[in-house]
Amino acid sequence: MSDPKEIVFVVDDDPSVLKGLRRLLAAAGLEVAGFESPQQFLERFDPGAPGCLVLDLAMPGLNGMELQQELAARSSTLPIVFLTGHGDVPTSVQAMKRGAADFLTKPVDDKDLLAAIRNAFEKGRALRMAQAETAEIGRRLATLTPREREVLQHIVAGKRNKQVAGELGTVEKTVKVHRARVMEKMQARSLAELVRLAERAGIRGTLD
Amino acid sequence: MNWITVAWPMIAGTCFTLAALHLMIGFKRHDKQAHLLYATFAAGVACFALFELQMTQAATVDEFGFLQRWIHLPAYVLIVASIWSIHFFFGTGSARFAWALTGFYALLLAINFSTGASINYQRIDALRPVEVWGGVKVPIVDAVVNPWSRLEALAFVLWILFIAQATVRLWRRGDRDSRRKAALVGGSFLFLGLVGASIAQLRHEGIIDFPYLRAWLVFAGLLALGYELSSDVFRATELARQVHVTEADAREQAERLRLALTGARLALWDWDLQAGTVYLSDRWQEMVGGFPQPIVITFRALATLVHPDDFPELRRRLREVLKDRSPEYEVEHRVRTMSGNWVWIHSRGEVVARDPNGRALRMSGVNEDITERKQAEARFRQNEAEMAQQRSELAHLSRAAMLGEISGSLAHELNQPLAAILSNAQAAQRFLAQDPGDLREVRAILQDIVDDDKRAGEVIRRLRALLRKEGIEHHPVDVNEVVLDVLRIMRSDLVNRNVSVATQLEPALPQVTGDRVQLQQVMLNLVINGCDAVAAARAQDRQLTVRTALIDGHIEVAVADRGNGIGPADLERVFEPFVTTKADGMGLGLAVCRTIVTAHAGRIWAARNADGGTTFRFTVPVSRAQITASA
Numbered sequence: 001m002s003d004p005k006e007i008v009f010v011v012d013d014d015p016s017v018l019k020g021l022r023r024l025l026a027a028a029g030l031e032v033a034g035f036e037s038p039q040q041f042l043e044r045f046d047p048g049a050p051g052c053l054v055l056d057l058a059m060p061g062l063n064g065m066e067l068q069q070e071l072a073a074r075s076s077t078l079p080i081v082f083l084t085g086h087g088d089v090p091t092s093v094q095a096m097k098r099g100a101a102d103f104l105t106k107p108v109d110d111k112d113l114l115a116a117i118r119n120a121f122e123k124g125r126a127l128r129m130a131q132a133e134t135a136e137i138g139r140r141l142a143t144l145t146p147r148e149r150e151v152l153q154h155i156v157a158g159k160r161n162k163q164v165a166g167e168l169g170t171v172e173k174t175v176k177v178h179r180a181r182v183m184e185k186m187q188a189r190s191l192a193e194l195v196r197l198a199e200r201a202g203i204r205g206t207l208d
Numbered sequence: 209m210n211w212i213t214v215a216w217p218m219i220a221g222t223c224f225t226l227a228a229l230h231l232m233i234g235f236k237r238h239d240k241q242a243h244l245l246y247a248t249f250a251a252g253v254a255c256f257a258l259f260e261l262q263m264t265q266a267a268t269v270d271e272f273g274f275l276q277r278w279i280h281l282p283a284y285v286l287i288v289a290s291i292w293s294i295h296f297f298f299g300t301g302s303a304r305f306a307w308a309l310t311g312f313y314a315l316l317l318a319i320n321f322s323t324g325a326s327i328n329y330q331r332i333d334a335l336r337p338v339e340v341w342g343g344v345k346v347p348i349v350d351a352v353v354n355p356w357s358r359l360e361a362l363a364f365v366l367w368i369l370f371i372a373q374a375t376v377r378l379w380r381r382g383d384r385d386s387r388r389k390a391a392l393v394g395g396s397f398l399f400l401g402l403v404g405a406s407i408a409q410l411r412h413e414g415i416i417d418f419p420y421l422r423a424w425l426v427f428a429g430l431l432a433l434g435y436e437l438s439s440d441v442f443r444a445t446e447l448a449r450q451v452h453v454t455e456a457d458a459r460e461q462a463e464r465l466r467l468a469l470t471g472a473r474l475a476l477w478d479w480d481l482q483a484g485t486v487y488l489s490d491r492w493q494e495m496v497g498g499f500p501q502p503i504v505i506t507f508r509a510l511a512t513l514v515h516p517d518d519f520p521e522l523r524r525r526l527r528e529v530l531k532d533r534s535p536e537y538e539v540e541h542r543v544r545t546m547s548g549n550w551v552w553i554h555s556r557g558e559v560v561a562r563d564p565n566g567r568a569l570r571m572s573g574v575n576e577d578i579t580e581r582k583q584a585e586a587r588f589r590q591n592e593a594e595m596a597q598q599r600s601e602l603a604h605l606s607r608a609a610m611l612g613e614i615s616g617s618l619a620h621e622l623n624q625p626l627a628a629i630l631s632n633a634q635a636a637q638r639f640l641a642q643d644p645g646d647l648r649e650v651r652a653i654l655q656d657i658v659d660d661d662k663r664a665g666e667v668i669r670r671l672r673a674l675l676r677k678e679g680i681e682h683h684p685v686d687v688n689e690v691v692l693d694v695l696r697i698m699r700s701d702l703v704n705r706n707v708s709v710a711t712q713l714e715p716a717l718p719q720v721t722g723d724r725v726q727l728q729q730v731m732l733n734l735v736i737n738g739c740d741a742v743a744a745a746r747a748q749d750r751q752l753t754v755r756t757a758l759i760d761g762h763i764e765v766a767v768a769d770r771g772n773g774i775g776p777a778d779l780e781r782v783f784e785p786f787v788t789t790k791a792d793g794m795g796l797g798l799a800v801c802r803t804i805v806t807a808h809a810g811r812i813w814a815a816r817n818a819d820g821g822t823t824f825r826f827t828v829p830v831s832r833a834q835i836t837a838s839a
Contacts, residue, residue: 017631019632020627020630020632020635024632027635027638058704063703106623107627108631110631
């Protein structure tokens with residue numbers, strides 16, 4: 001696993017279940033933080049912390065599904081493994097649609113749980129990496145001048161330099177210079193890579 | 209003709225009439241002596257008056273002397289009759305005194321006929337007419353006094369003493385009747401006697417010249433005695449009439465009693481404890497199957513007819529009454545009939561006579577055939593038992609249906625400890641795999657597993673109790689415990705439904721007597737209904753309040769919701785079977801609740817809250833043992 005240390009956040013209103021889960025996960029060598037209610041968890045929640053959330057579905061006050069929505073609203077990337085006493089299909093489908101990492105029924109076998117947690121970590125890592133990449137691309141995009149950004153949009157749309165020059169009312173040579181500057185600033189080694197970076201940054205090509 | 213020749217025959221006639229009258233009365237009545245004596249007295253007075261009348265008309269000394277000697281005969285009769293009349297009529301005279309006087313007067317009579325002209329005169333010299341009241345001339349005598357006449361004076365004094373003694377004794381009895389008799393009869397005898405004595409004395413002293421007329425005096429005495437005697441007859445007659453009326457009443461009452469006994473189909477019994485026999489009226493024979501006639505049977509023989517199972521109780525009750533520890537004997541027992549069947553007898557009675565030591569001598573009472581009533585009671589009890597059985601089964605079905613409704617959350621409730629156990633056990637496996645020597649953590653884990661297992665067991669126990677299909681058992685129940693138990697069972701369901709429950713339970717409530725499971729069922733029903741009522745409400749209204757309180761010897765449990773509420777018309781209807789406001793409800797829950805609560809002698813009802821929603825309340829009376837314990 002990578003640094004910083006990934007943490008399993010466990011939220012279950014049943015103290016003995018919470019205690020059992022914490023023990024099991026600790027015995028499996030995982031870093032565990034337990035919470036007896038969603039509210040308690042939200043108070044201590046750090047959106048940047050890596051790891052995953054093991055969440056009981058049925059709890060008084062704020063239930064599991066509501067906590068999931070709340071976290072989404074706070075644009076958390078923390079993957080959620082749901083635990084439920086009776087896994088009814090509609091609820092699990094809804095949870096998965098909203099991005100749950102897994103949906104397990106109690107009593108849960110340690111292998112299943114640990115596998116789910118590992119997957120969630122995996123997913124979390126991927127999410128974090130994607131997030132980091134997007135942030136990097138954003139940073140690179142920010143270095144572009146408005147003119148260079150216009151050129152980038154035309155290039156991403158697959159237009160040739162001549163066409164771009166025509167659209168922008170300039171000469172092909174100037175477009176070439178801009179293009180080289182964009183490639184340099186975006187650290188793209190090829191046109192294909194530049195297109196991929198632009199897509200990740202959510203930039204659509206200007207066709208007309 | 210003068211007033212004497214008119215009055216004296218009238219006196220004589222009246223006296224004869226009285227004599228005849230009392231002679232007749234005397235022969236017909238039980239107090240004949242007084243009447244026969246009175247008749248003799250009256251006859252004596254009559255003869256005496258006739259002699260006197262003749263004496264007033266005597267022309268010669270010889271004629272007068274003859275009459276004067278013989279007048280002592282009726283005089284003797286009347287004086288002796290007066291003595292014995294008083295003796296028997298007053299009942300207070302001395303018999304010895306009376307006999308002595310009778311003898312003494314007999315002696316005087318003998319003297320009268322054997323000495324001189326009479327006991328009064330040695331010899332009579334001449335007759336001298338003197339004028340008495342009304343210008344009538346009556347002869348009196350010039351005579352030499354017989355010395356024996358002093359004895360006559362003595363006899364007269366003794367007579368006065370006798371009358372006086374009897375009168376005083378009668379007076380001293382003190383009752384109104386005695387005093388009246390003493391005053392009227394004794395008083396007039398003494399008065400008249402003294403008047404007569406005074407006249408004799410005055411004449412003897414030569415102060416007045418008065419002929420020998422005394423018939424009016426004795427006649428007056430006779431009338432006084434006669435008046436009292438006939439008053440007695442009247443009183444006796446009146447009494448006899450009253451007695452007759454009373455006897456007729458008594459006969460009528462007896463007849464009424466007989467009719468009442470026959471009408472009520474009661475058999476009369478009368479137990480003579482000394483003889484050991486029991487009289488039983490004819491109805492008894494009818495009860496046990498024989499020809500209806502009164503019988504007398506020994507107590508022992510009667511006791512053998514009593515059912516052996518009932519006899520000890522009968523003996524115990526009987527003993528209590530005989531020893532005066534209980535005022536009335538009352539027992540129900542079976543008796544064998546002639547045909548060998550058993551009839552139920554309700555027997556009541558009491559001791560009607562005891563000896564001075566308080567030992568019972570006689571007991572009597574009535575027996576009633578209550579076989580039909582007993583049979584009806586048995587049928588009623590059987591019906592009751594069957595209905596109770598049906599109620600119990602219905603309650604069970606309704607309970608099972610209700611648990612079906614919340615089965616999902618019950619499974620969750622069971623799942624929680626199982627989940628904890630699995631996690632703990634697998635954690636332990638891992639710990640042991642990593643460091644077999646470190647048992648501290650494993651020990652803690654095992655303890656938690658044990659606790660969770662118990663918790664799961666408790667959930668199952670509660671469920672099983674609710675699904676139990678046994679009969680109703682009445683035990684002391686803590687209502688607060690019932691409420692908390694139900695809320696524990698409902699915990700997951702409440703969480704799933706996102707309903708919160710606030711409790712306001714009065715601490716230290718007295719217990720009620722009831723079936724714990726059925727009371728839980730009522731409570732469960734009300735909480736589930738409450739949850740359904742707030743299902744569509746806003747989050748802050750998804751709330752129930754459960755209250756318990758002690759009100760007027762009843763524990764009241766209230767479950768209030770903040771839902772839409774029930775229409776006023778439906779507040780009572782919801783307790784009817786198959787009436788429901790839920791889409792998937794059977795409409796039996798509240799009907800069963802009402803049956804249960806009613807069987808617990810309580811009440812269940814619904815009311816709309818002022819601030820919206822509905823409150824269901826039910827009451828159960830505090831068990832009697834609790835009331836007496838706290839009193």
